[in-house]
Amino acid sequence: MSFPNRGKIWLNSYLITGTAAAILLIVGSIPAATSFARRVASDFFHPYVAVGRAAKDAAADKSLLLLDHETLAAALAETRRELGEVAAKAERAxxxxxxxxxxxxxxxxxxxxxFRYLTAEVLLFDPLYWKQHFTLNAGSADGVVNGAAVLFMMRRDGEIVPAVAGFVGAVTGTTCEVSSLYDQTLRIPVRLVQSGAVGFLNGENMPLPSEGLASISYLPLGGGYRIGESAVTAGFDPGVPAGLRLGELALIDQQNGIFDGALYRRGYLRPALGGIEDLNFVVIIVPEPAPGRAGE
Amino acid sequence: MGGIFALFALLVLVCCELWLGSWHLFLPLAADAVFYFCGTRSWKTALILAAVGGAALDLAFFRDGFFQAAAVVVTVPAARLWIRSRLDNPVALNAVYGFFLPWFLFVCGGMFQMIFSSAAVEWSWRMFSLPLFSGVLNGGVLVLLILLLDRISGAAGFDTFAGRSEQRRTNSESGVE
Known part of the structure; x- marks a missing residue:
C-alpha cells in the first residue's frame, strides 16, 4: 500500500508544529514585551504630555499674580500657620x-x-477608566516603587488630613500609574477601626450596589460593624504603613444566623477620594530599608 | 514618504488624545486618523496605523490590556465599508461616521475587556453619556481633521481625501468601477 501524499502530510505537520511553536512564543513573550513597550511608550510621550501640564501651571502662576497684596499676605500667613502645625506634629511623630x-x-x-515622602502631580487621567487609575509625573528615577501608597490631602472637620488615593501599580523611568480604590483589580487588606475586623478590598469580583463604592470581602461574621466607621490600611504589607485612612464603611450585608450558610460578611467602602477630578498634588510613601538591612 | 507622514500625523494625534483625555474628553483622534488614511492610502496602512496608535494609547494610559487597540483595529473594516459606499458624498457627511466612532470604540473595548479581563465592566446608563458627548464633538472634529490633513497632504503632494472623493465621482459618472 502506498501513500501518494505522504510528503505533503509531513510538510503539513511541520507547518502546523511551526505555527503552534510560533504562536506559543508570541503568546509567551507578550507580558515581557508589554512591560518593555509600556516603559518605552510612557517615557516617549512624557515630555509631550507634560507640555500641557506646564502650560496650565504657567497660567495658574499668572492668575495668582493678579490677586491683591492683602489676599496674598493673608494666604501666606495661613500657609505658615498650617506648616507650623504640621511641623510640630511631624516632630512629635x-x-x-x-x-x-x-x-x-x-x-x-x-x-x-x-518611609520617604515624595510629592508628585497628576499627569494624565484616562477618559475611559476615569475613576480606576491615573498617571503621575514621578517614576523610578525619583525613587517610586511598585505598591507604594499614594496620599492626597482632604479637609475633614476643618482640618487637613491625609488619605489614600491609591497604590502605585506600574512604574516607568519618569511616570507611574496609580490604581485607585475603585479599581477592581486592586486587592489590599483593610482594617475597620472601631470593630477591629480585617477584610480585603475588592476580594471578590462582584457587582456593586451603587456607584462610588468598593467592596470589602471576607469580613468575619458578627463583628459589631458600624456604618460610617473608618477603614484604614491593615499594615500587613511592610511597604505600606498601617493606619492610613482609606475611607468609611458605607454598607454591610445583612447576616441571617439561621438560614445563611456564609462563612464571612461583605461590606462596602466609600473611599475618601470621592471626586477623582479634584486630584492634583499627591504624596507617595516610599519604603526605605530598615537600618542595617540595606544590603539585603 | 507618505507612510512616514501618516505615522507622524498619528503620533501627534495620539499626543492630543492623551491631553484631551486628561480633561475627561474622549475624542478618538487616533481612530479618526485611521479613517482618514483608510480613505487616502490603503486599508493595510490603516490597519498598521490602528494597531500602532491603539497600542500607544493603551500603553501610555497604562491600561490592563490592548482592548482599545483591538477596538481601533476593528474600526478599519467599518471605515473601509463606509468609504466604499460614501466616499463620493460631501466631506461633511463623514460627521455621521464620526458620531458613531466613539460608540463603536466604547462598546467594542468594553466587550473585549469583558471577554479577556478579570475586572468586571459595570454598564450603566450614566456611562453612556461619555460616548454620546464624544460622538457629538467627534462628528465635527472628524470633518475638520479631514480638511486639515487634506491641506497638509495637498501641500506635501500626497493623496488627499477630497481628491479621492473627486476621482470616485468622476469614475462613477463615466461608468468606470
Missing amino acids: AALAAENNALRQLVKLRPLPG
Whole structure:
C-alpha cells in the first residue's frame, strides 16, 4: 500500500508544529514585551504630555499674580500657620517612632521600616477608566516603587488630613500609574477601626450596589460593624504603613444566623477620594530599608 | 514618504488624545486618523496605523490590556465599508461616521475587556453619556481633521481625501468601477 501524499502530510505537520511553536512564543513573550513597550511608550510621550501640564501651571502662576497684596499676605500667613502645625506634629511623630523602635529592640523585634515622602502631580487621567487609575509625573528615577501608597490631602472637620488615593501599580523611568480604590483589580487588606475586623478590598469580583463604592470581602461574621466607621490600611504589607485612612464603611450585608450558610460578611467602602477630578498634588510613601538591612 | 507622514500625523494625534483625555474628553483622534488614511492610502496602512496608535494609547494610559487597540483595529473594516459606499458624498457627511466612532470604540473595548479581563465592566446608563458627548464633538472634529490633513497632504503632494472623493465621482459618472 502506498501513500501518494505522504510528503505533503509531513510538510503539513511541520507547518502546523511551526505555527503552534510560533504562536506559543508570541503568546509567551507578550507580558515581557508589554512591560518593555509600556516603559518605552510612557517615557516617549512624557515630555509631550507634560507640555500641557506646564502650560496650565504657567497660567495658574499668572492668575495668582493678579490677586491683591492683602489676599496674598493673608494666604501666606495661613500657609505658615498650617506648616507650623504640621511641623510640630511631624516632630512629635518622629519622637514616638524613635521610642517605638527602642521598645521593639527591647523585646527583640525588628525596627519598623522607615518611609520617604515624595510629592508628585497628576499627569494624565484616562477618559475611559476615569475613576480606576491615573498617571503621575514621578517614576523610578525619583525613587517610586511598585505598591507604594499614594496620599492626597482632604479637609475633614476643618482640618487637613491625609488619605489614600491609591497604590502605585506600574512604574516607568519618569511616570507611574496609580490604581485607585475603585479599581477592581486592586486587592489590599483593610482594617475597620472601631470593630477591629480585617477584610480585603475588592476580594471578590462582584457587582456593586451603587456607584462610588468598593467592596470589602471576607469580613468575619458578627463583628459589631458600624456604618460610617473608618477603614484604614491593615499594615500587613511592610511597604505600606498601617493606619492610613482609606475611607468609611458605607454598607454591610445583612447576616441571617439561621438560614445563611456564609462563612464571612461583605461590606462596602466609600473611599475618601470621592471626586477623582479634584486630584492634583499627591504624596507617595516610599519604603526605605530598615537600618542595617540595606544590603539585603 | 507618505507612510512616514501618516505615522507622524498619528503620533501627534495620539499626543492630543492623551491631553484631551486628561480633561475627561474622549475624542478618538487616533481612530479618526485611521479613517482618514483608510480613505487616502490603503486599508493595510490603516490597519498598521490602528494597531500602532491603539497600542500607544493603551500603553501610555497604562491600561490592563490592548482592548482599545483591538477596538481601533476593528474600526478599519467599518471605515473601509463606509468609504466604499460614501466616499463620493460631501466631506461633511463623514460627521455621521464620526458620531458613531466613539460608540463603536466604547462598546467594542468594553466587550473585549469583558471577554479577556478579570475586572468586571459595570454598564450603566450614566456611562453612556461619555460616548454620546464624544460622538457629538467627534462628528465635527472628524470633518475638520479631514480638511486639515487634506491641506497638509495637498501641500506635501500626497493623496488627499477630497481628491479621492473627486476621482470616485468622476469614475462613477463615466461608468468606470
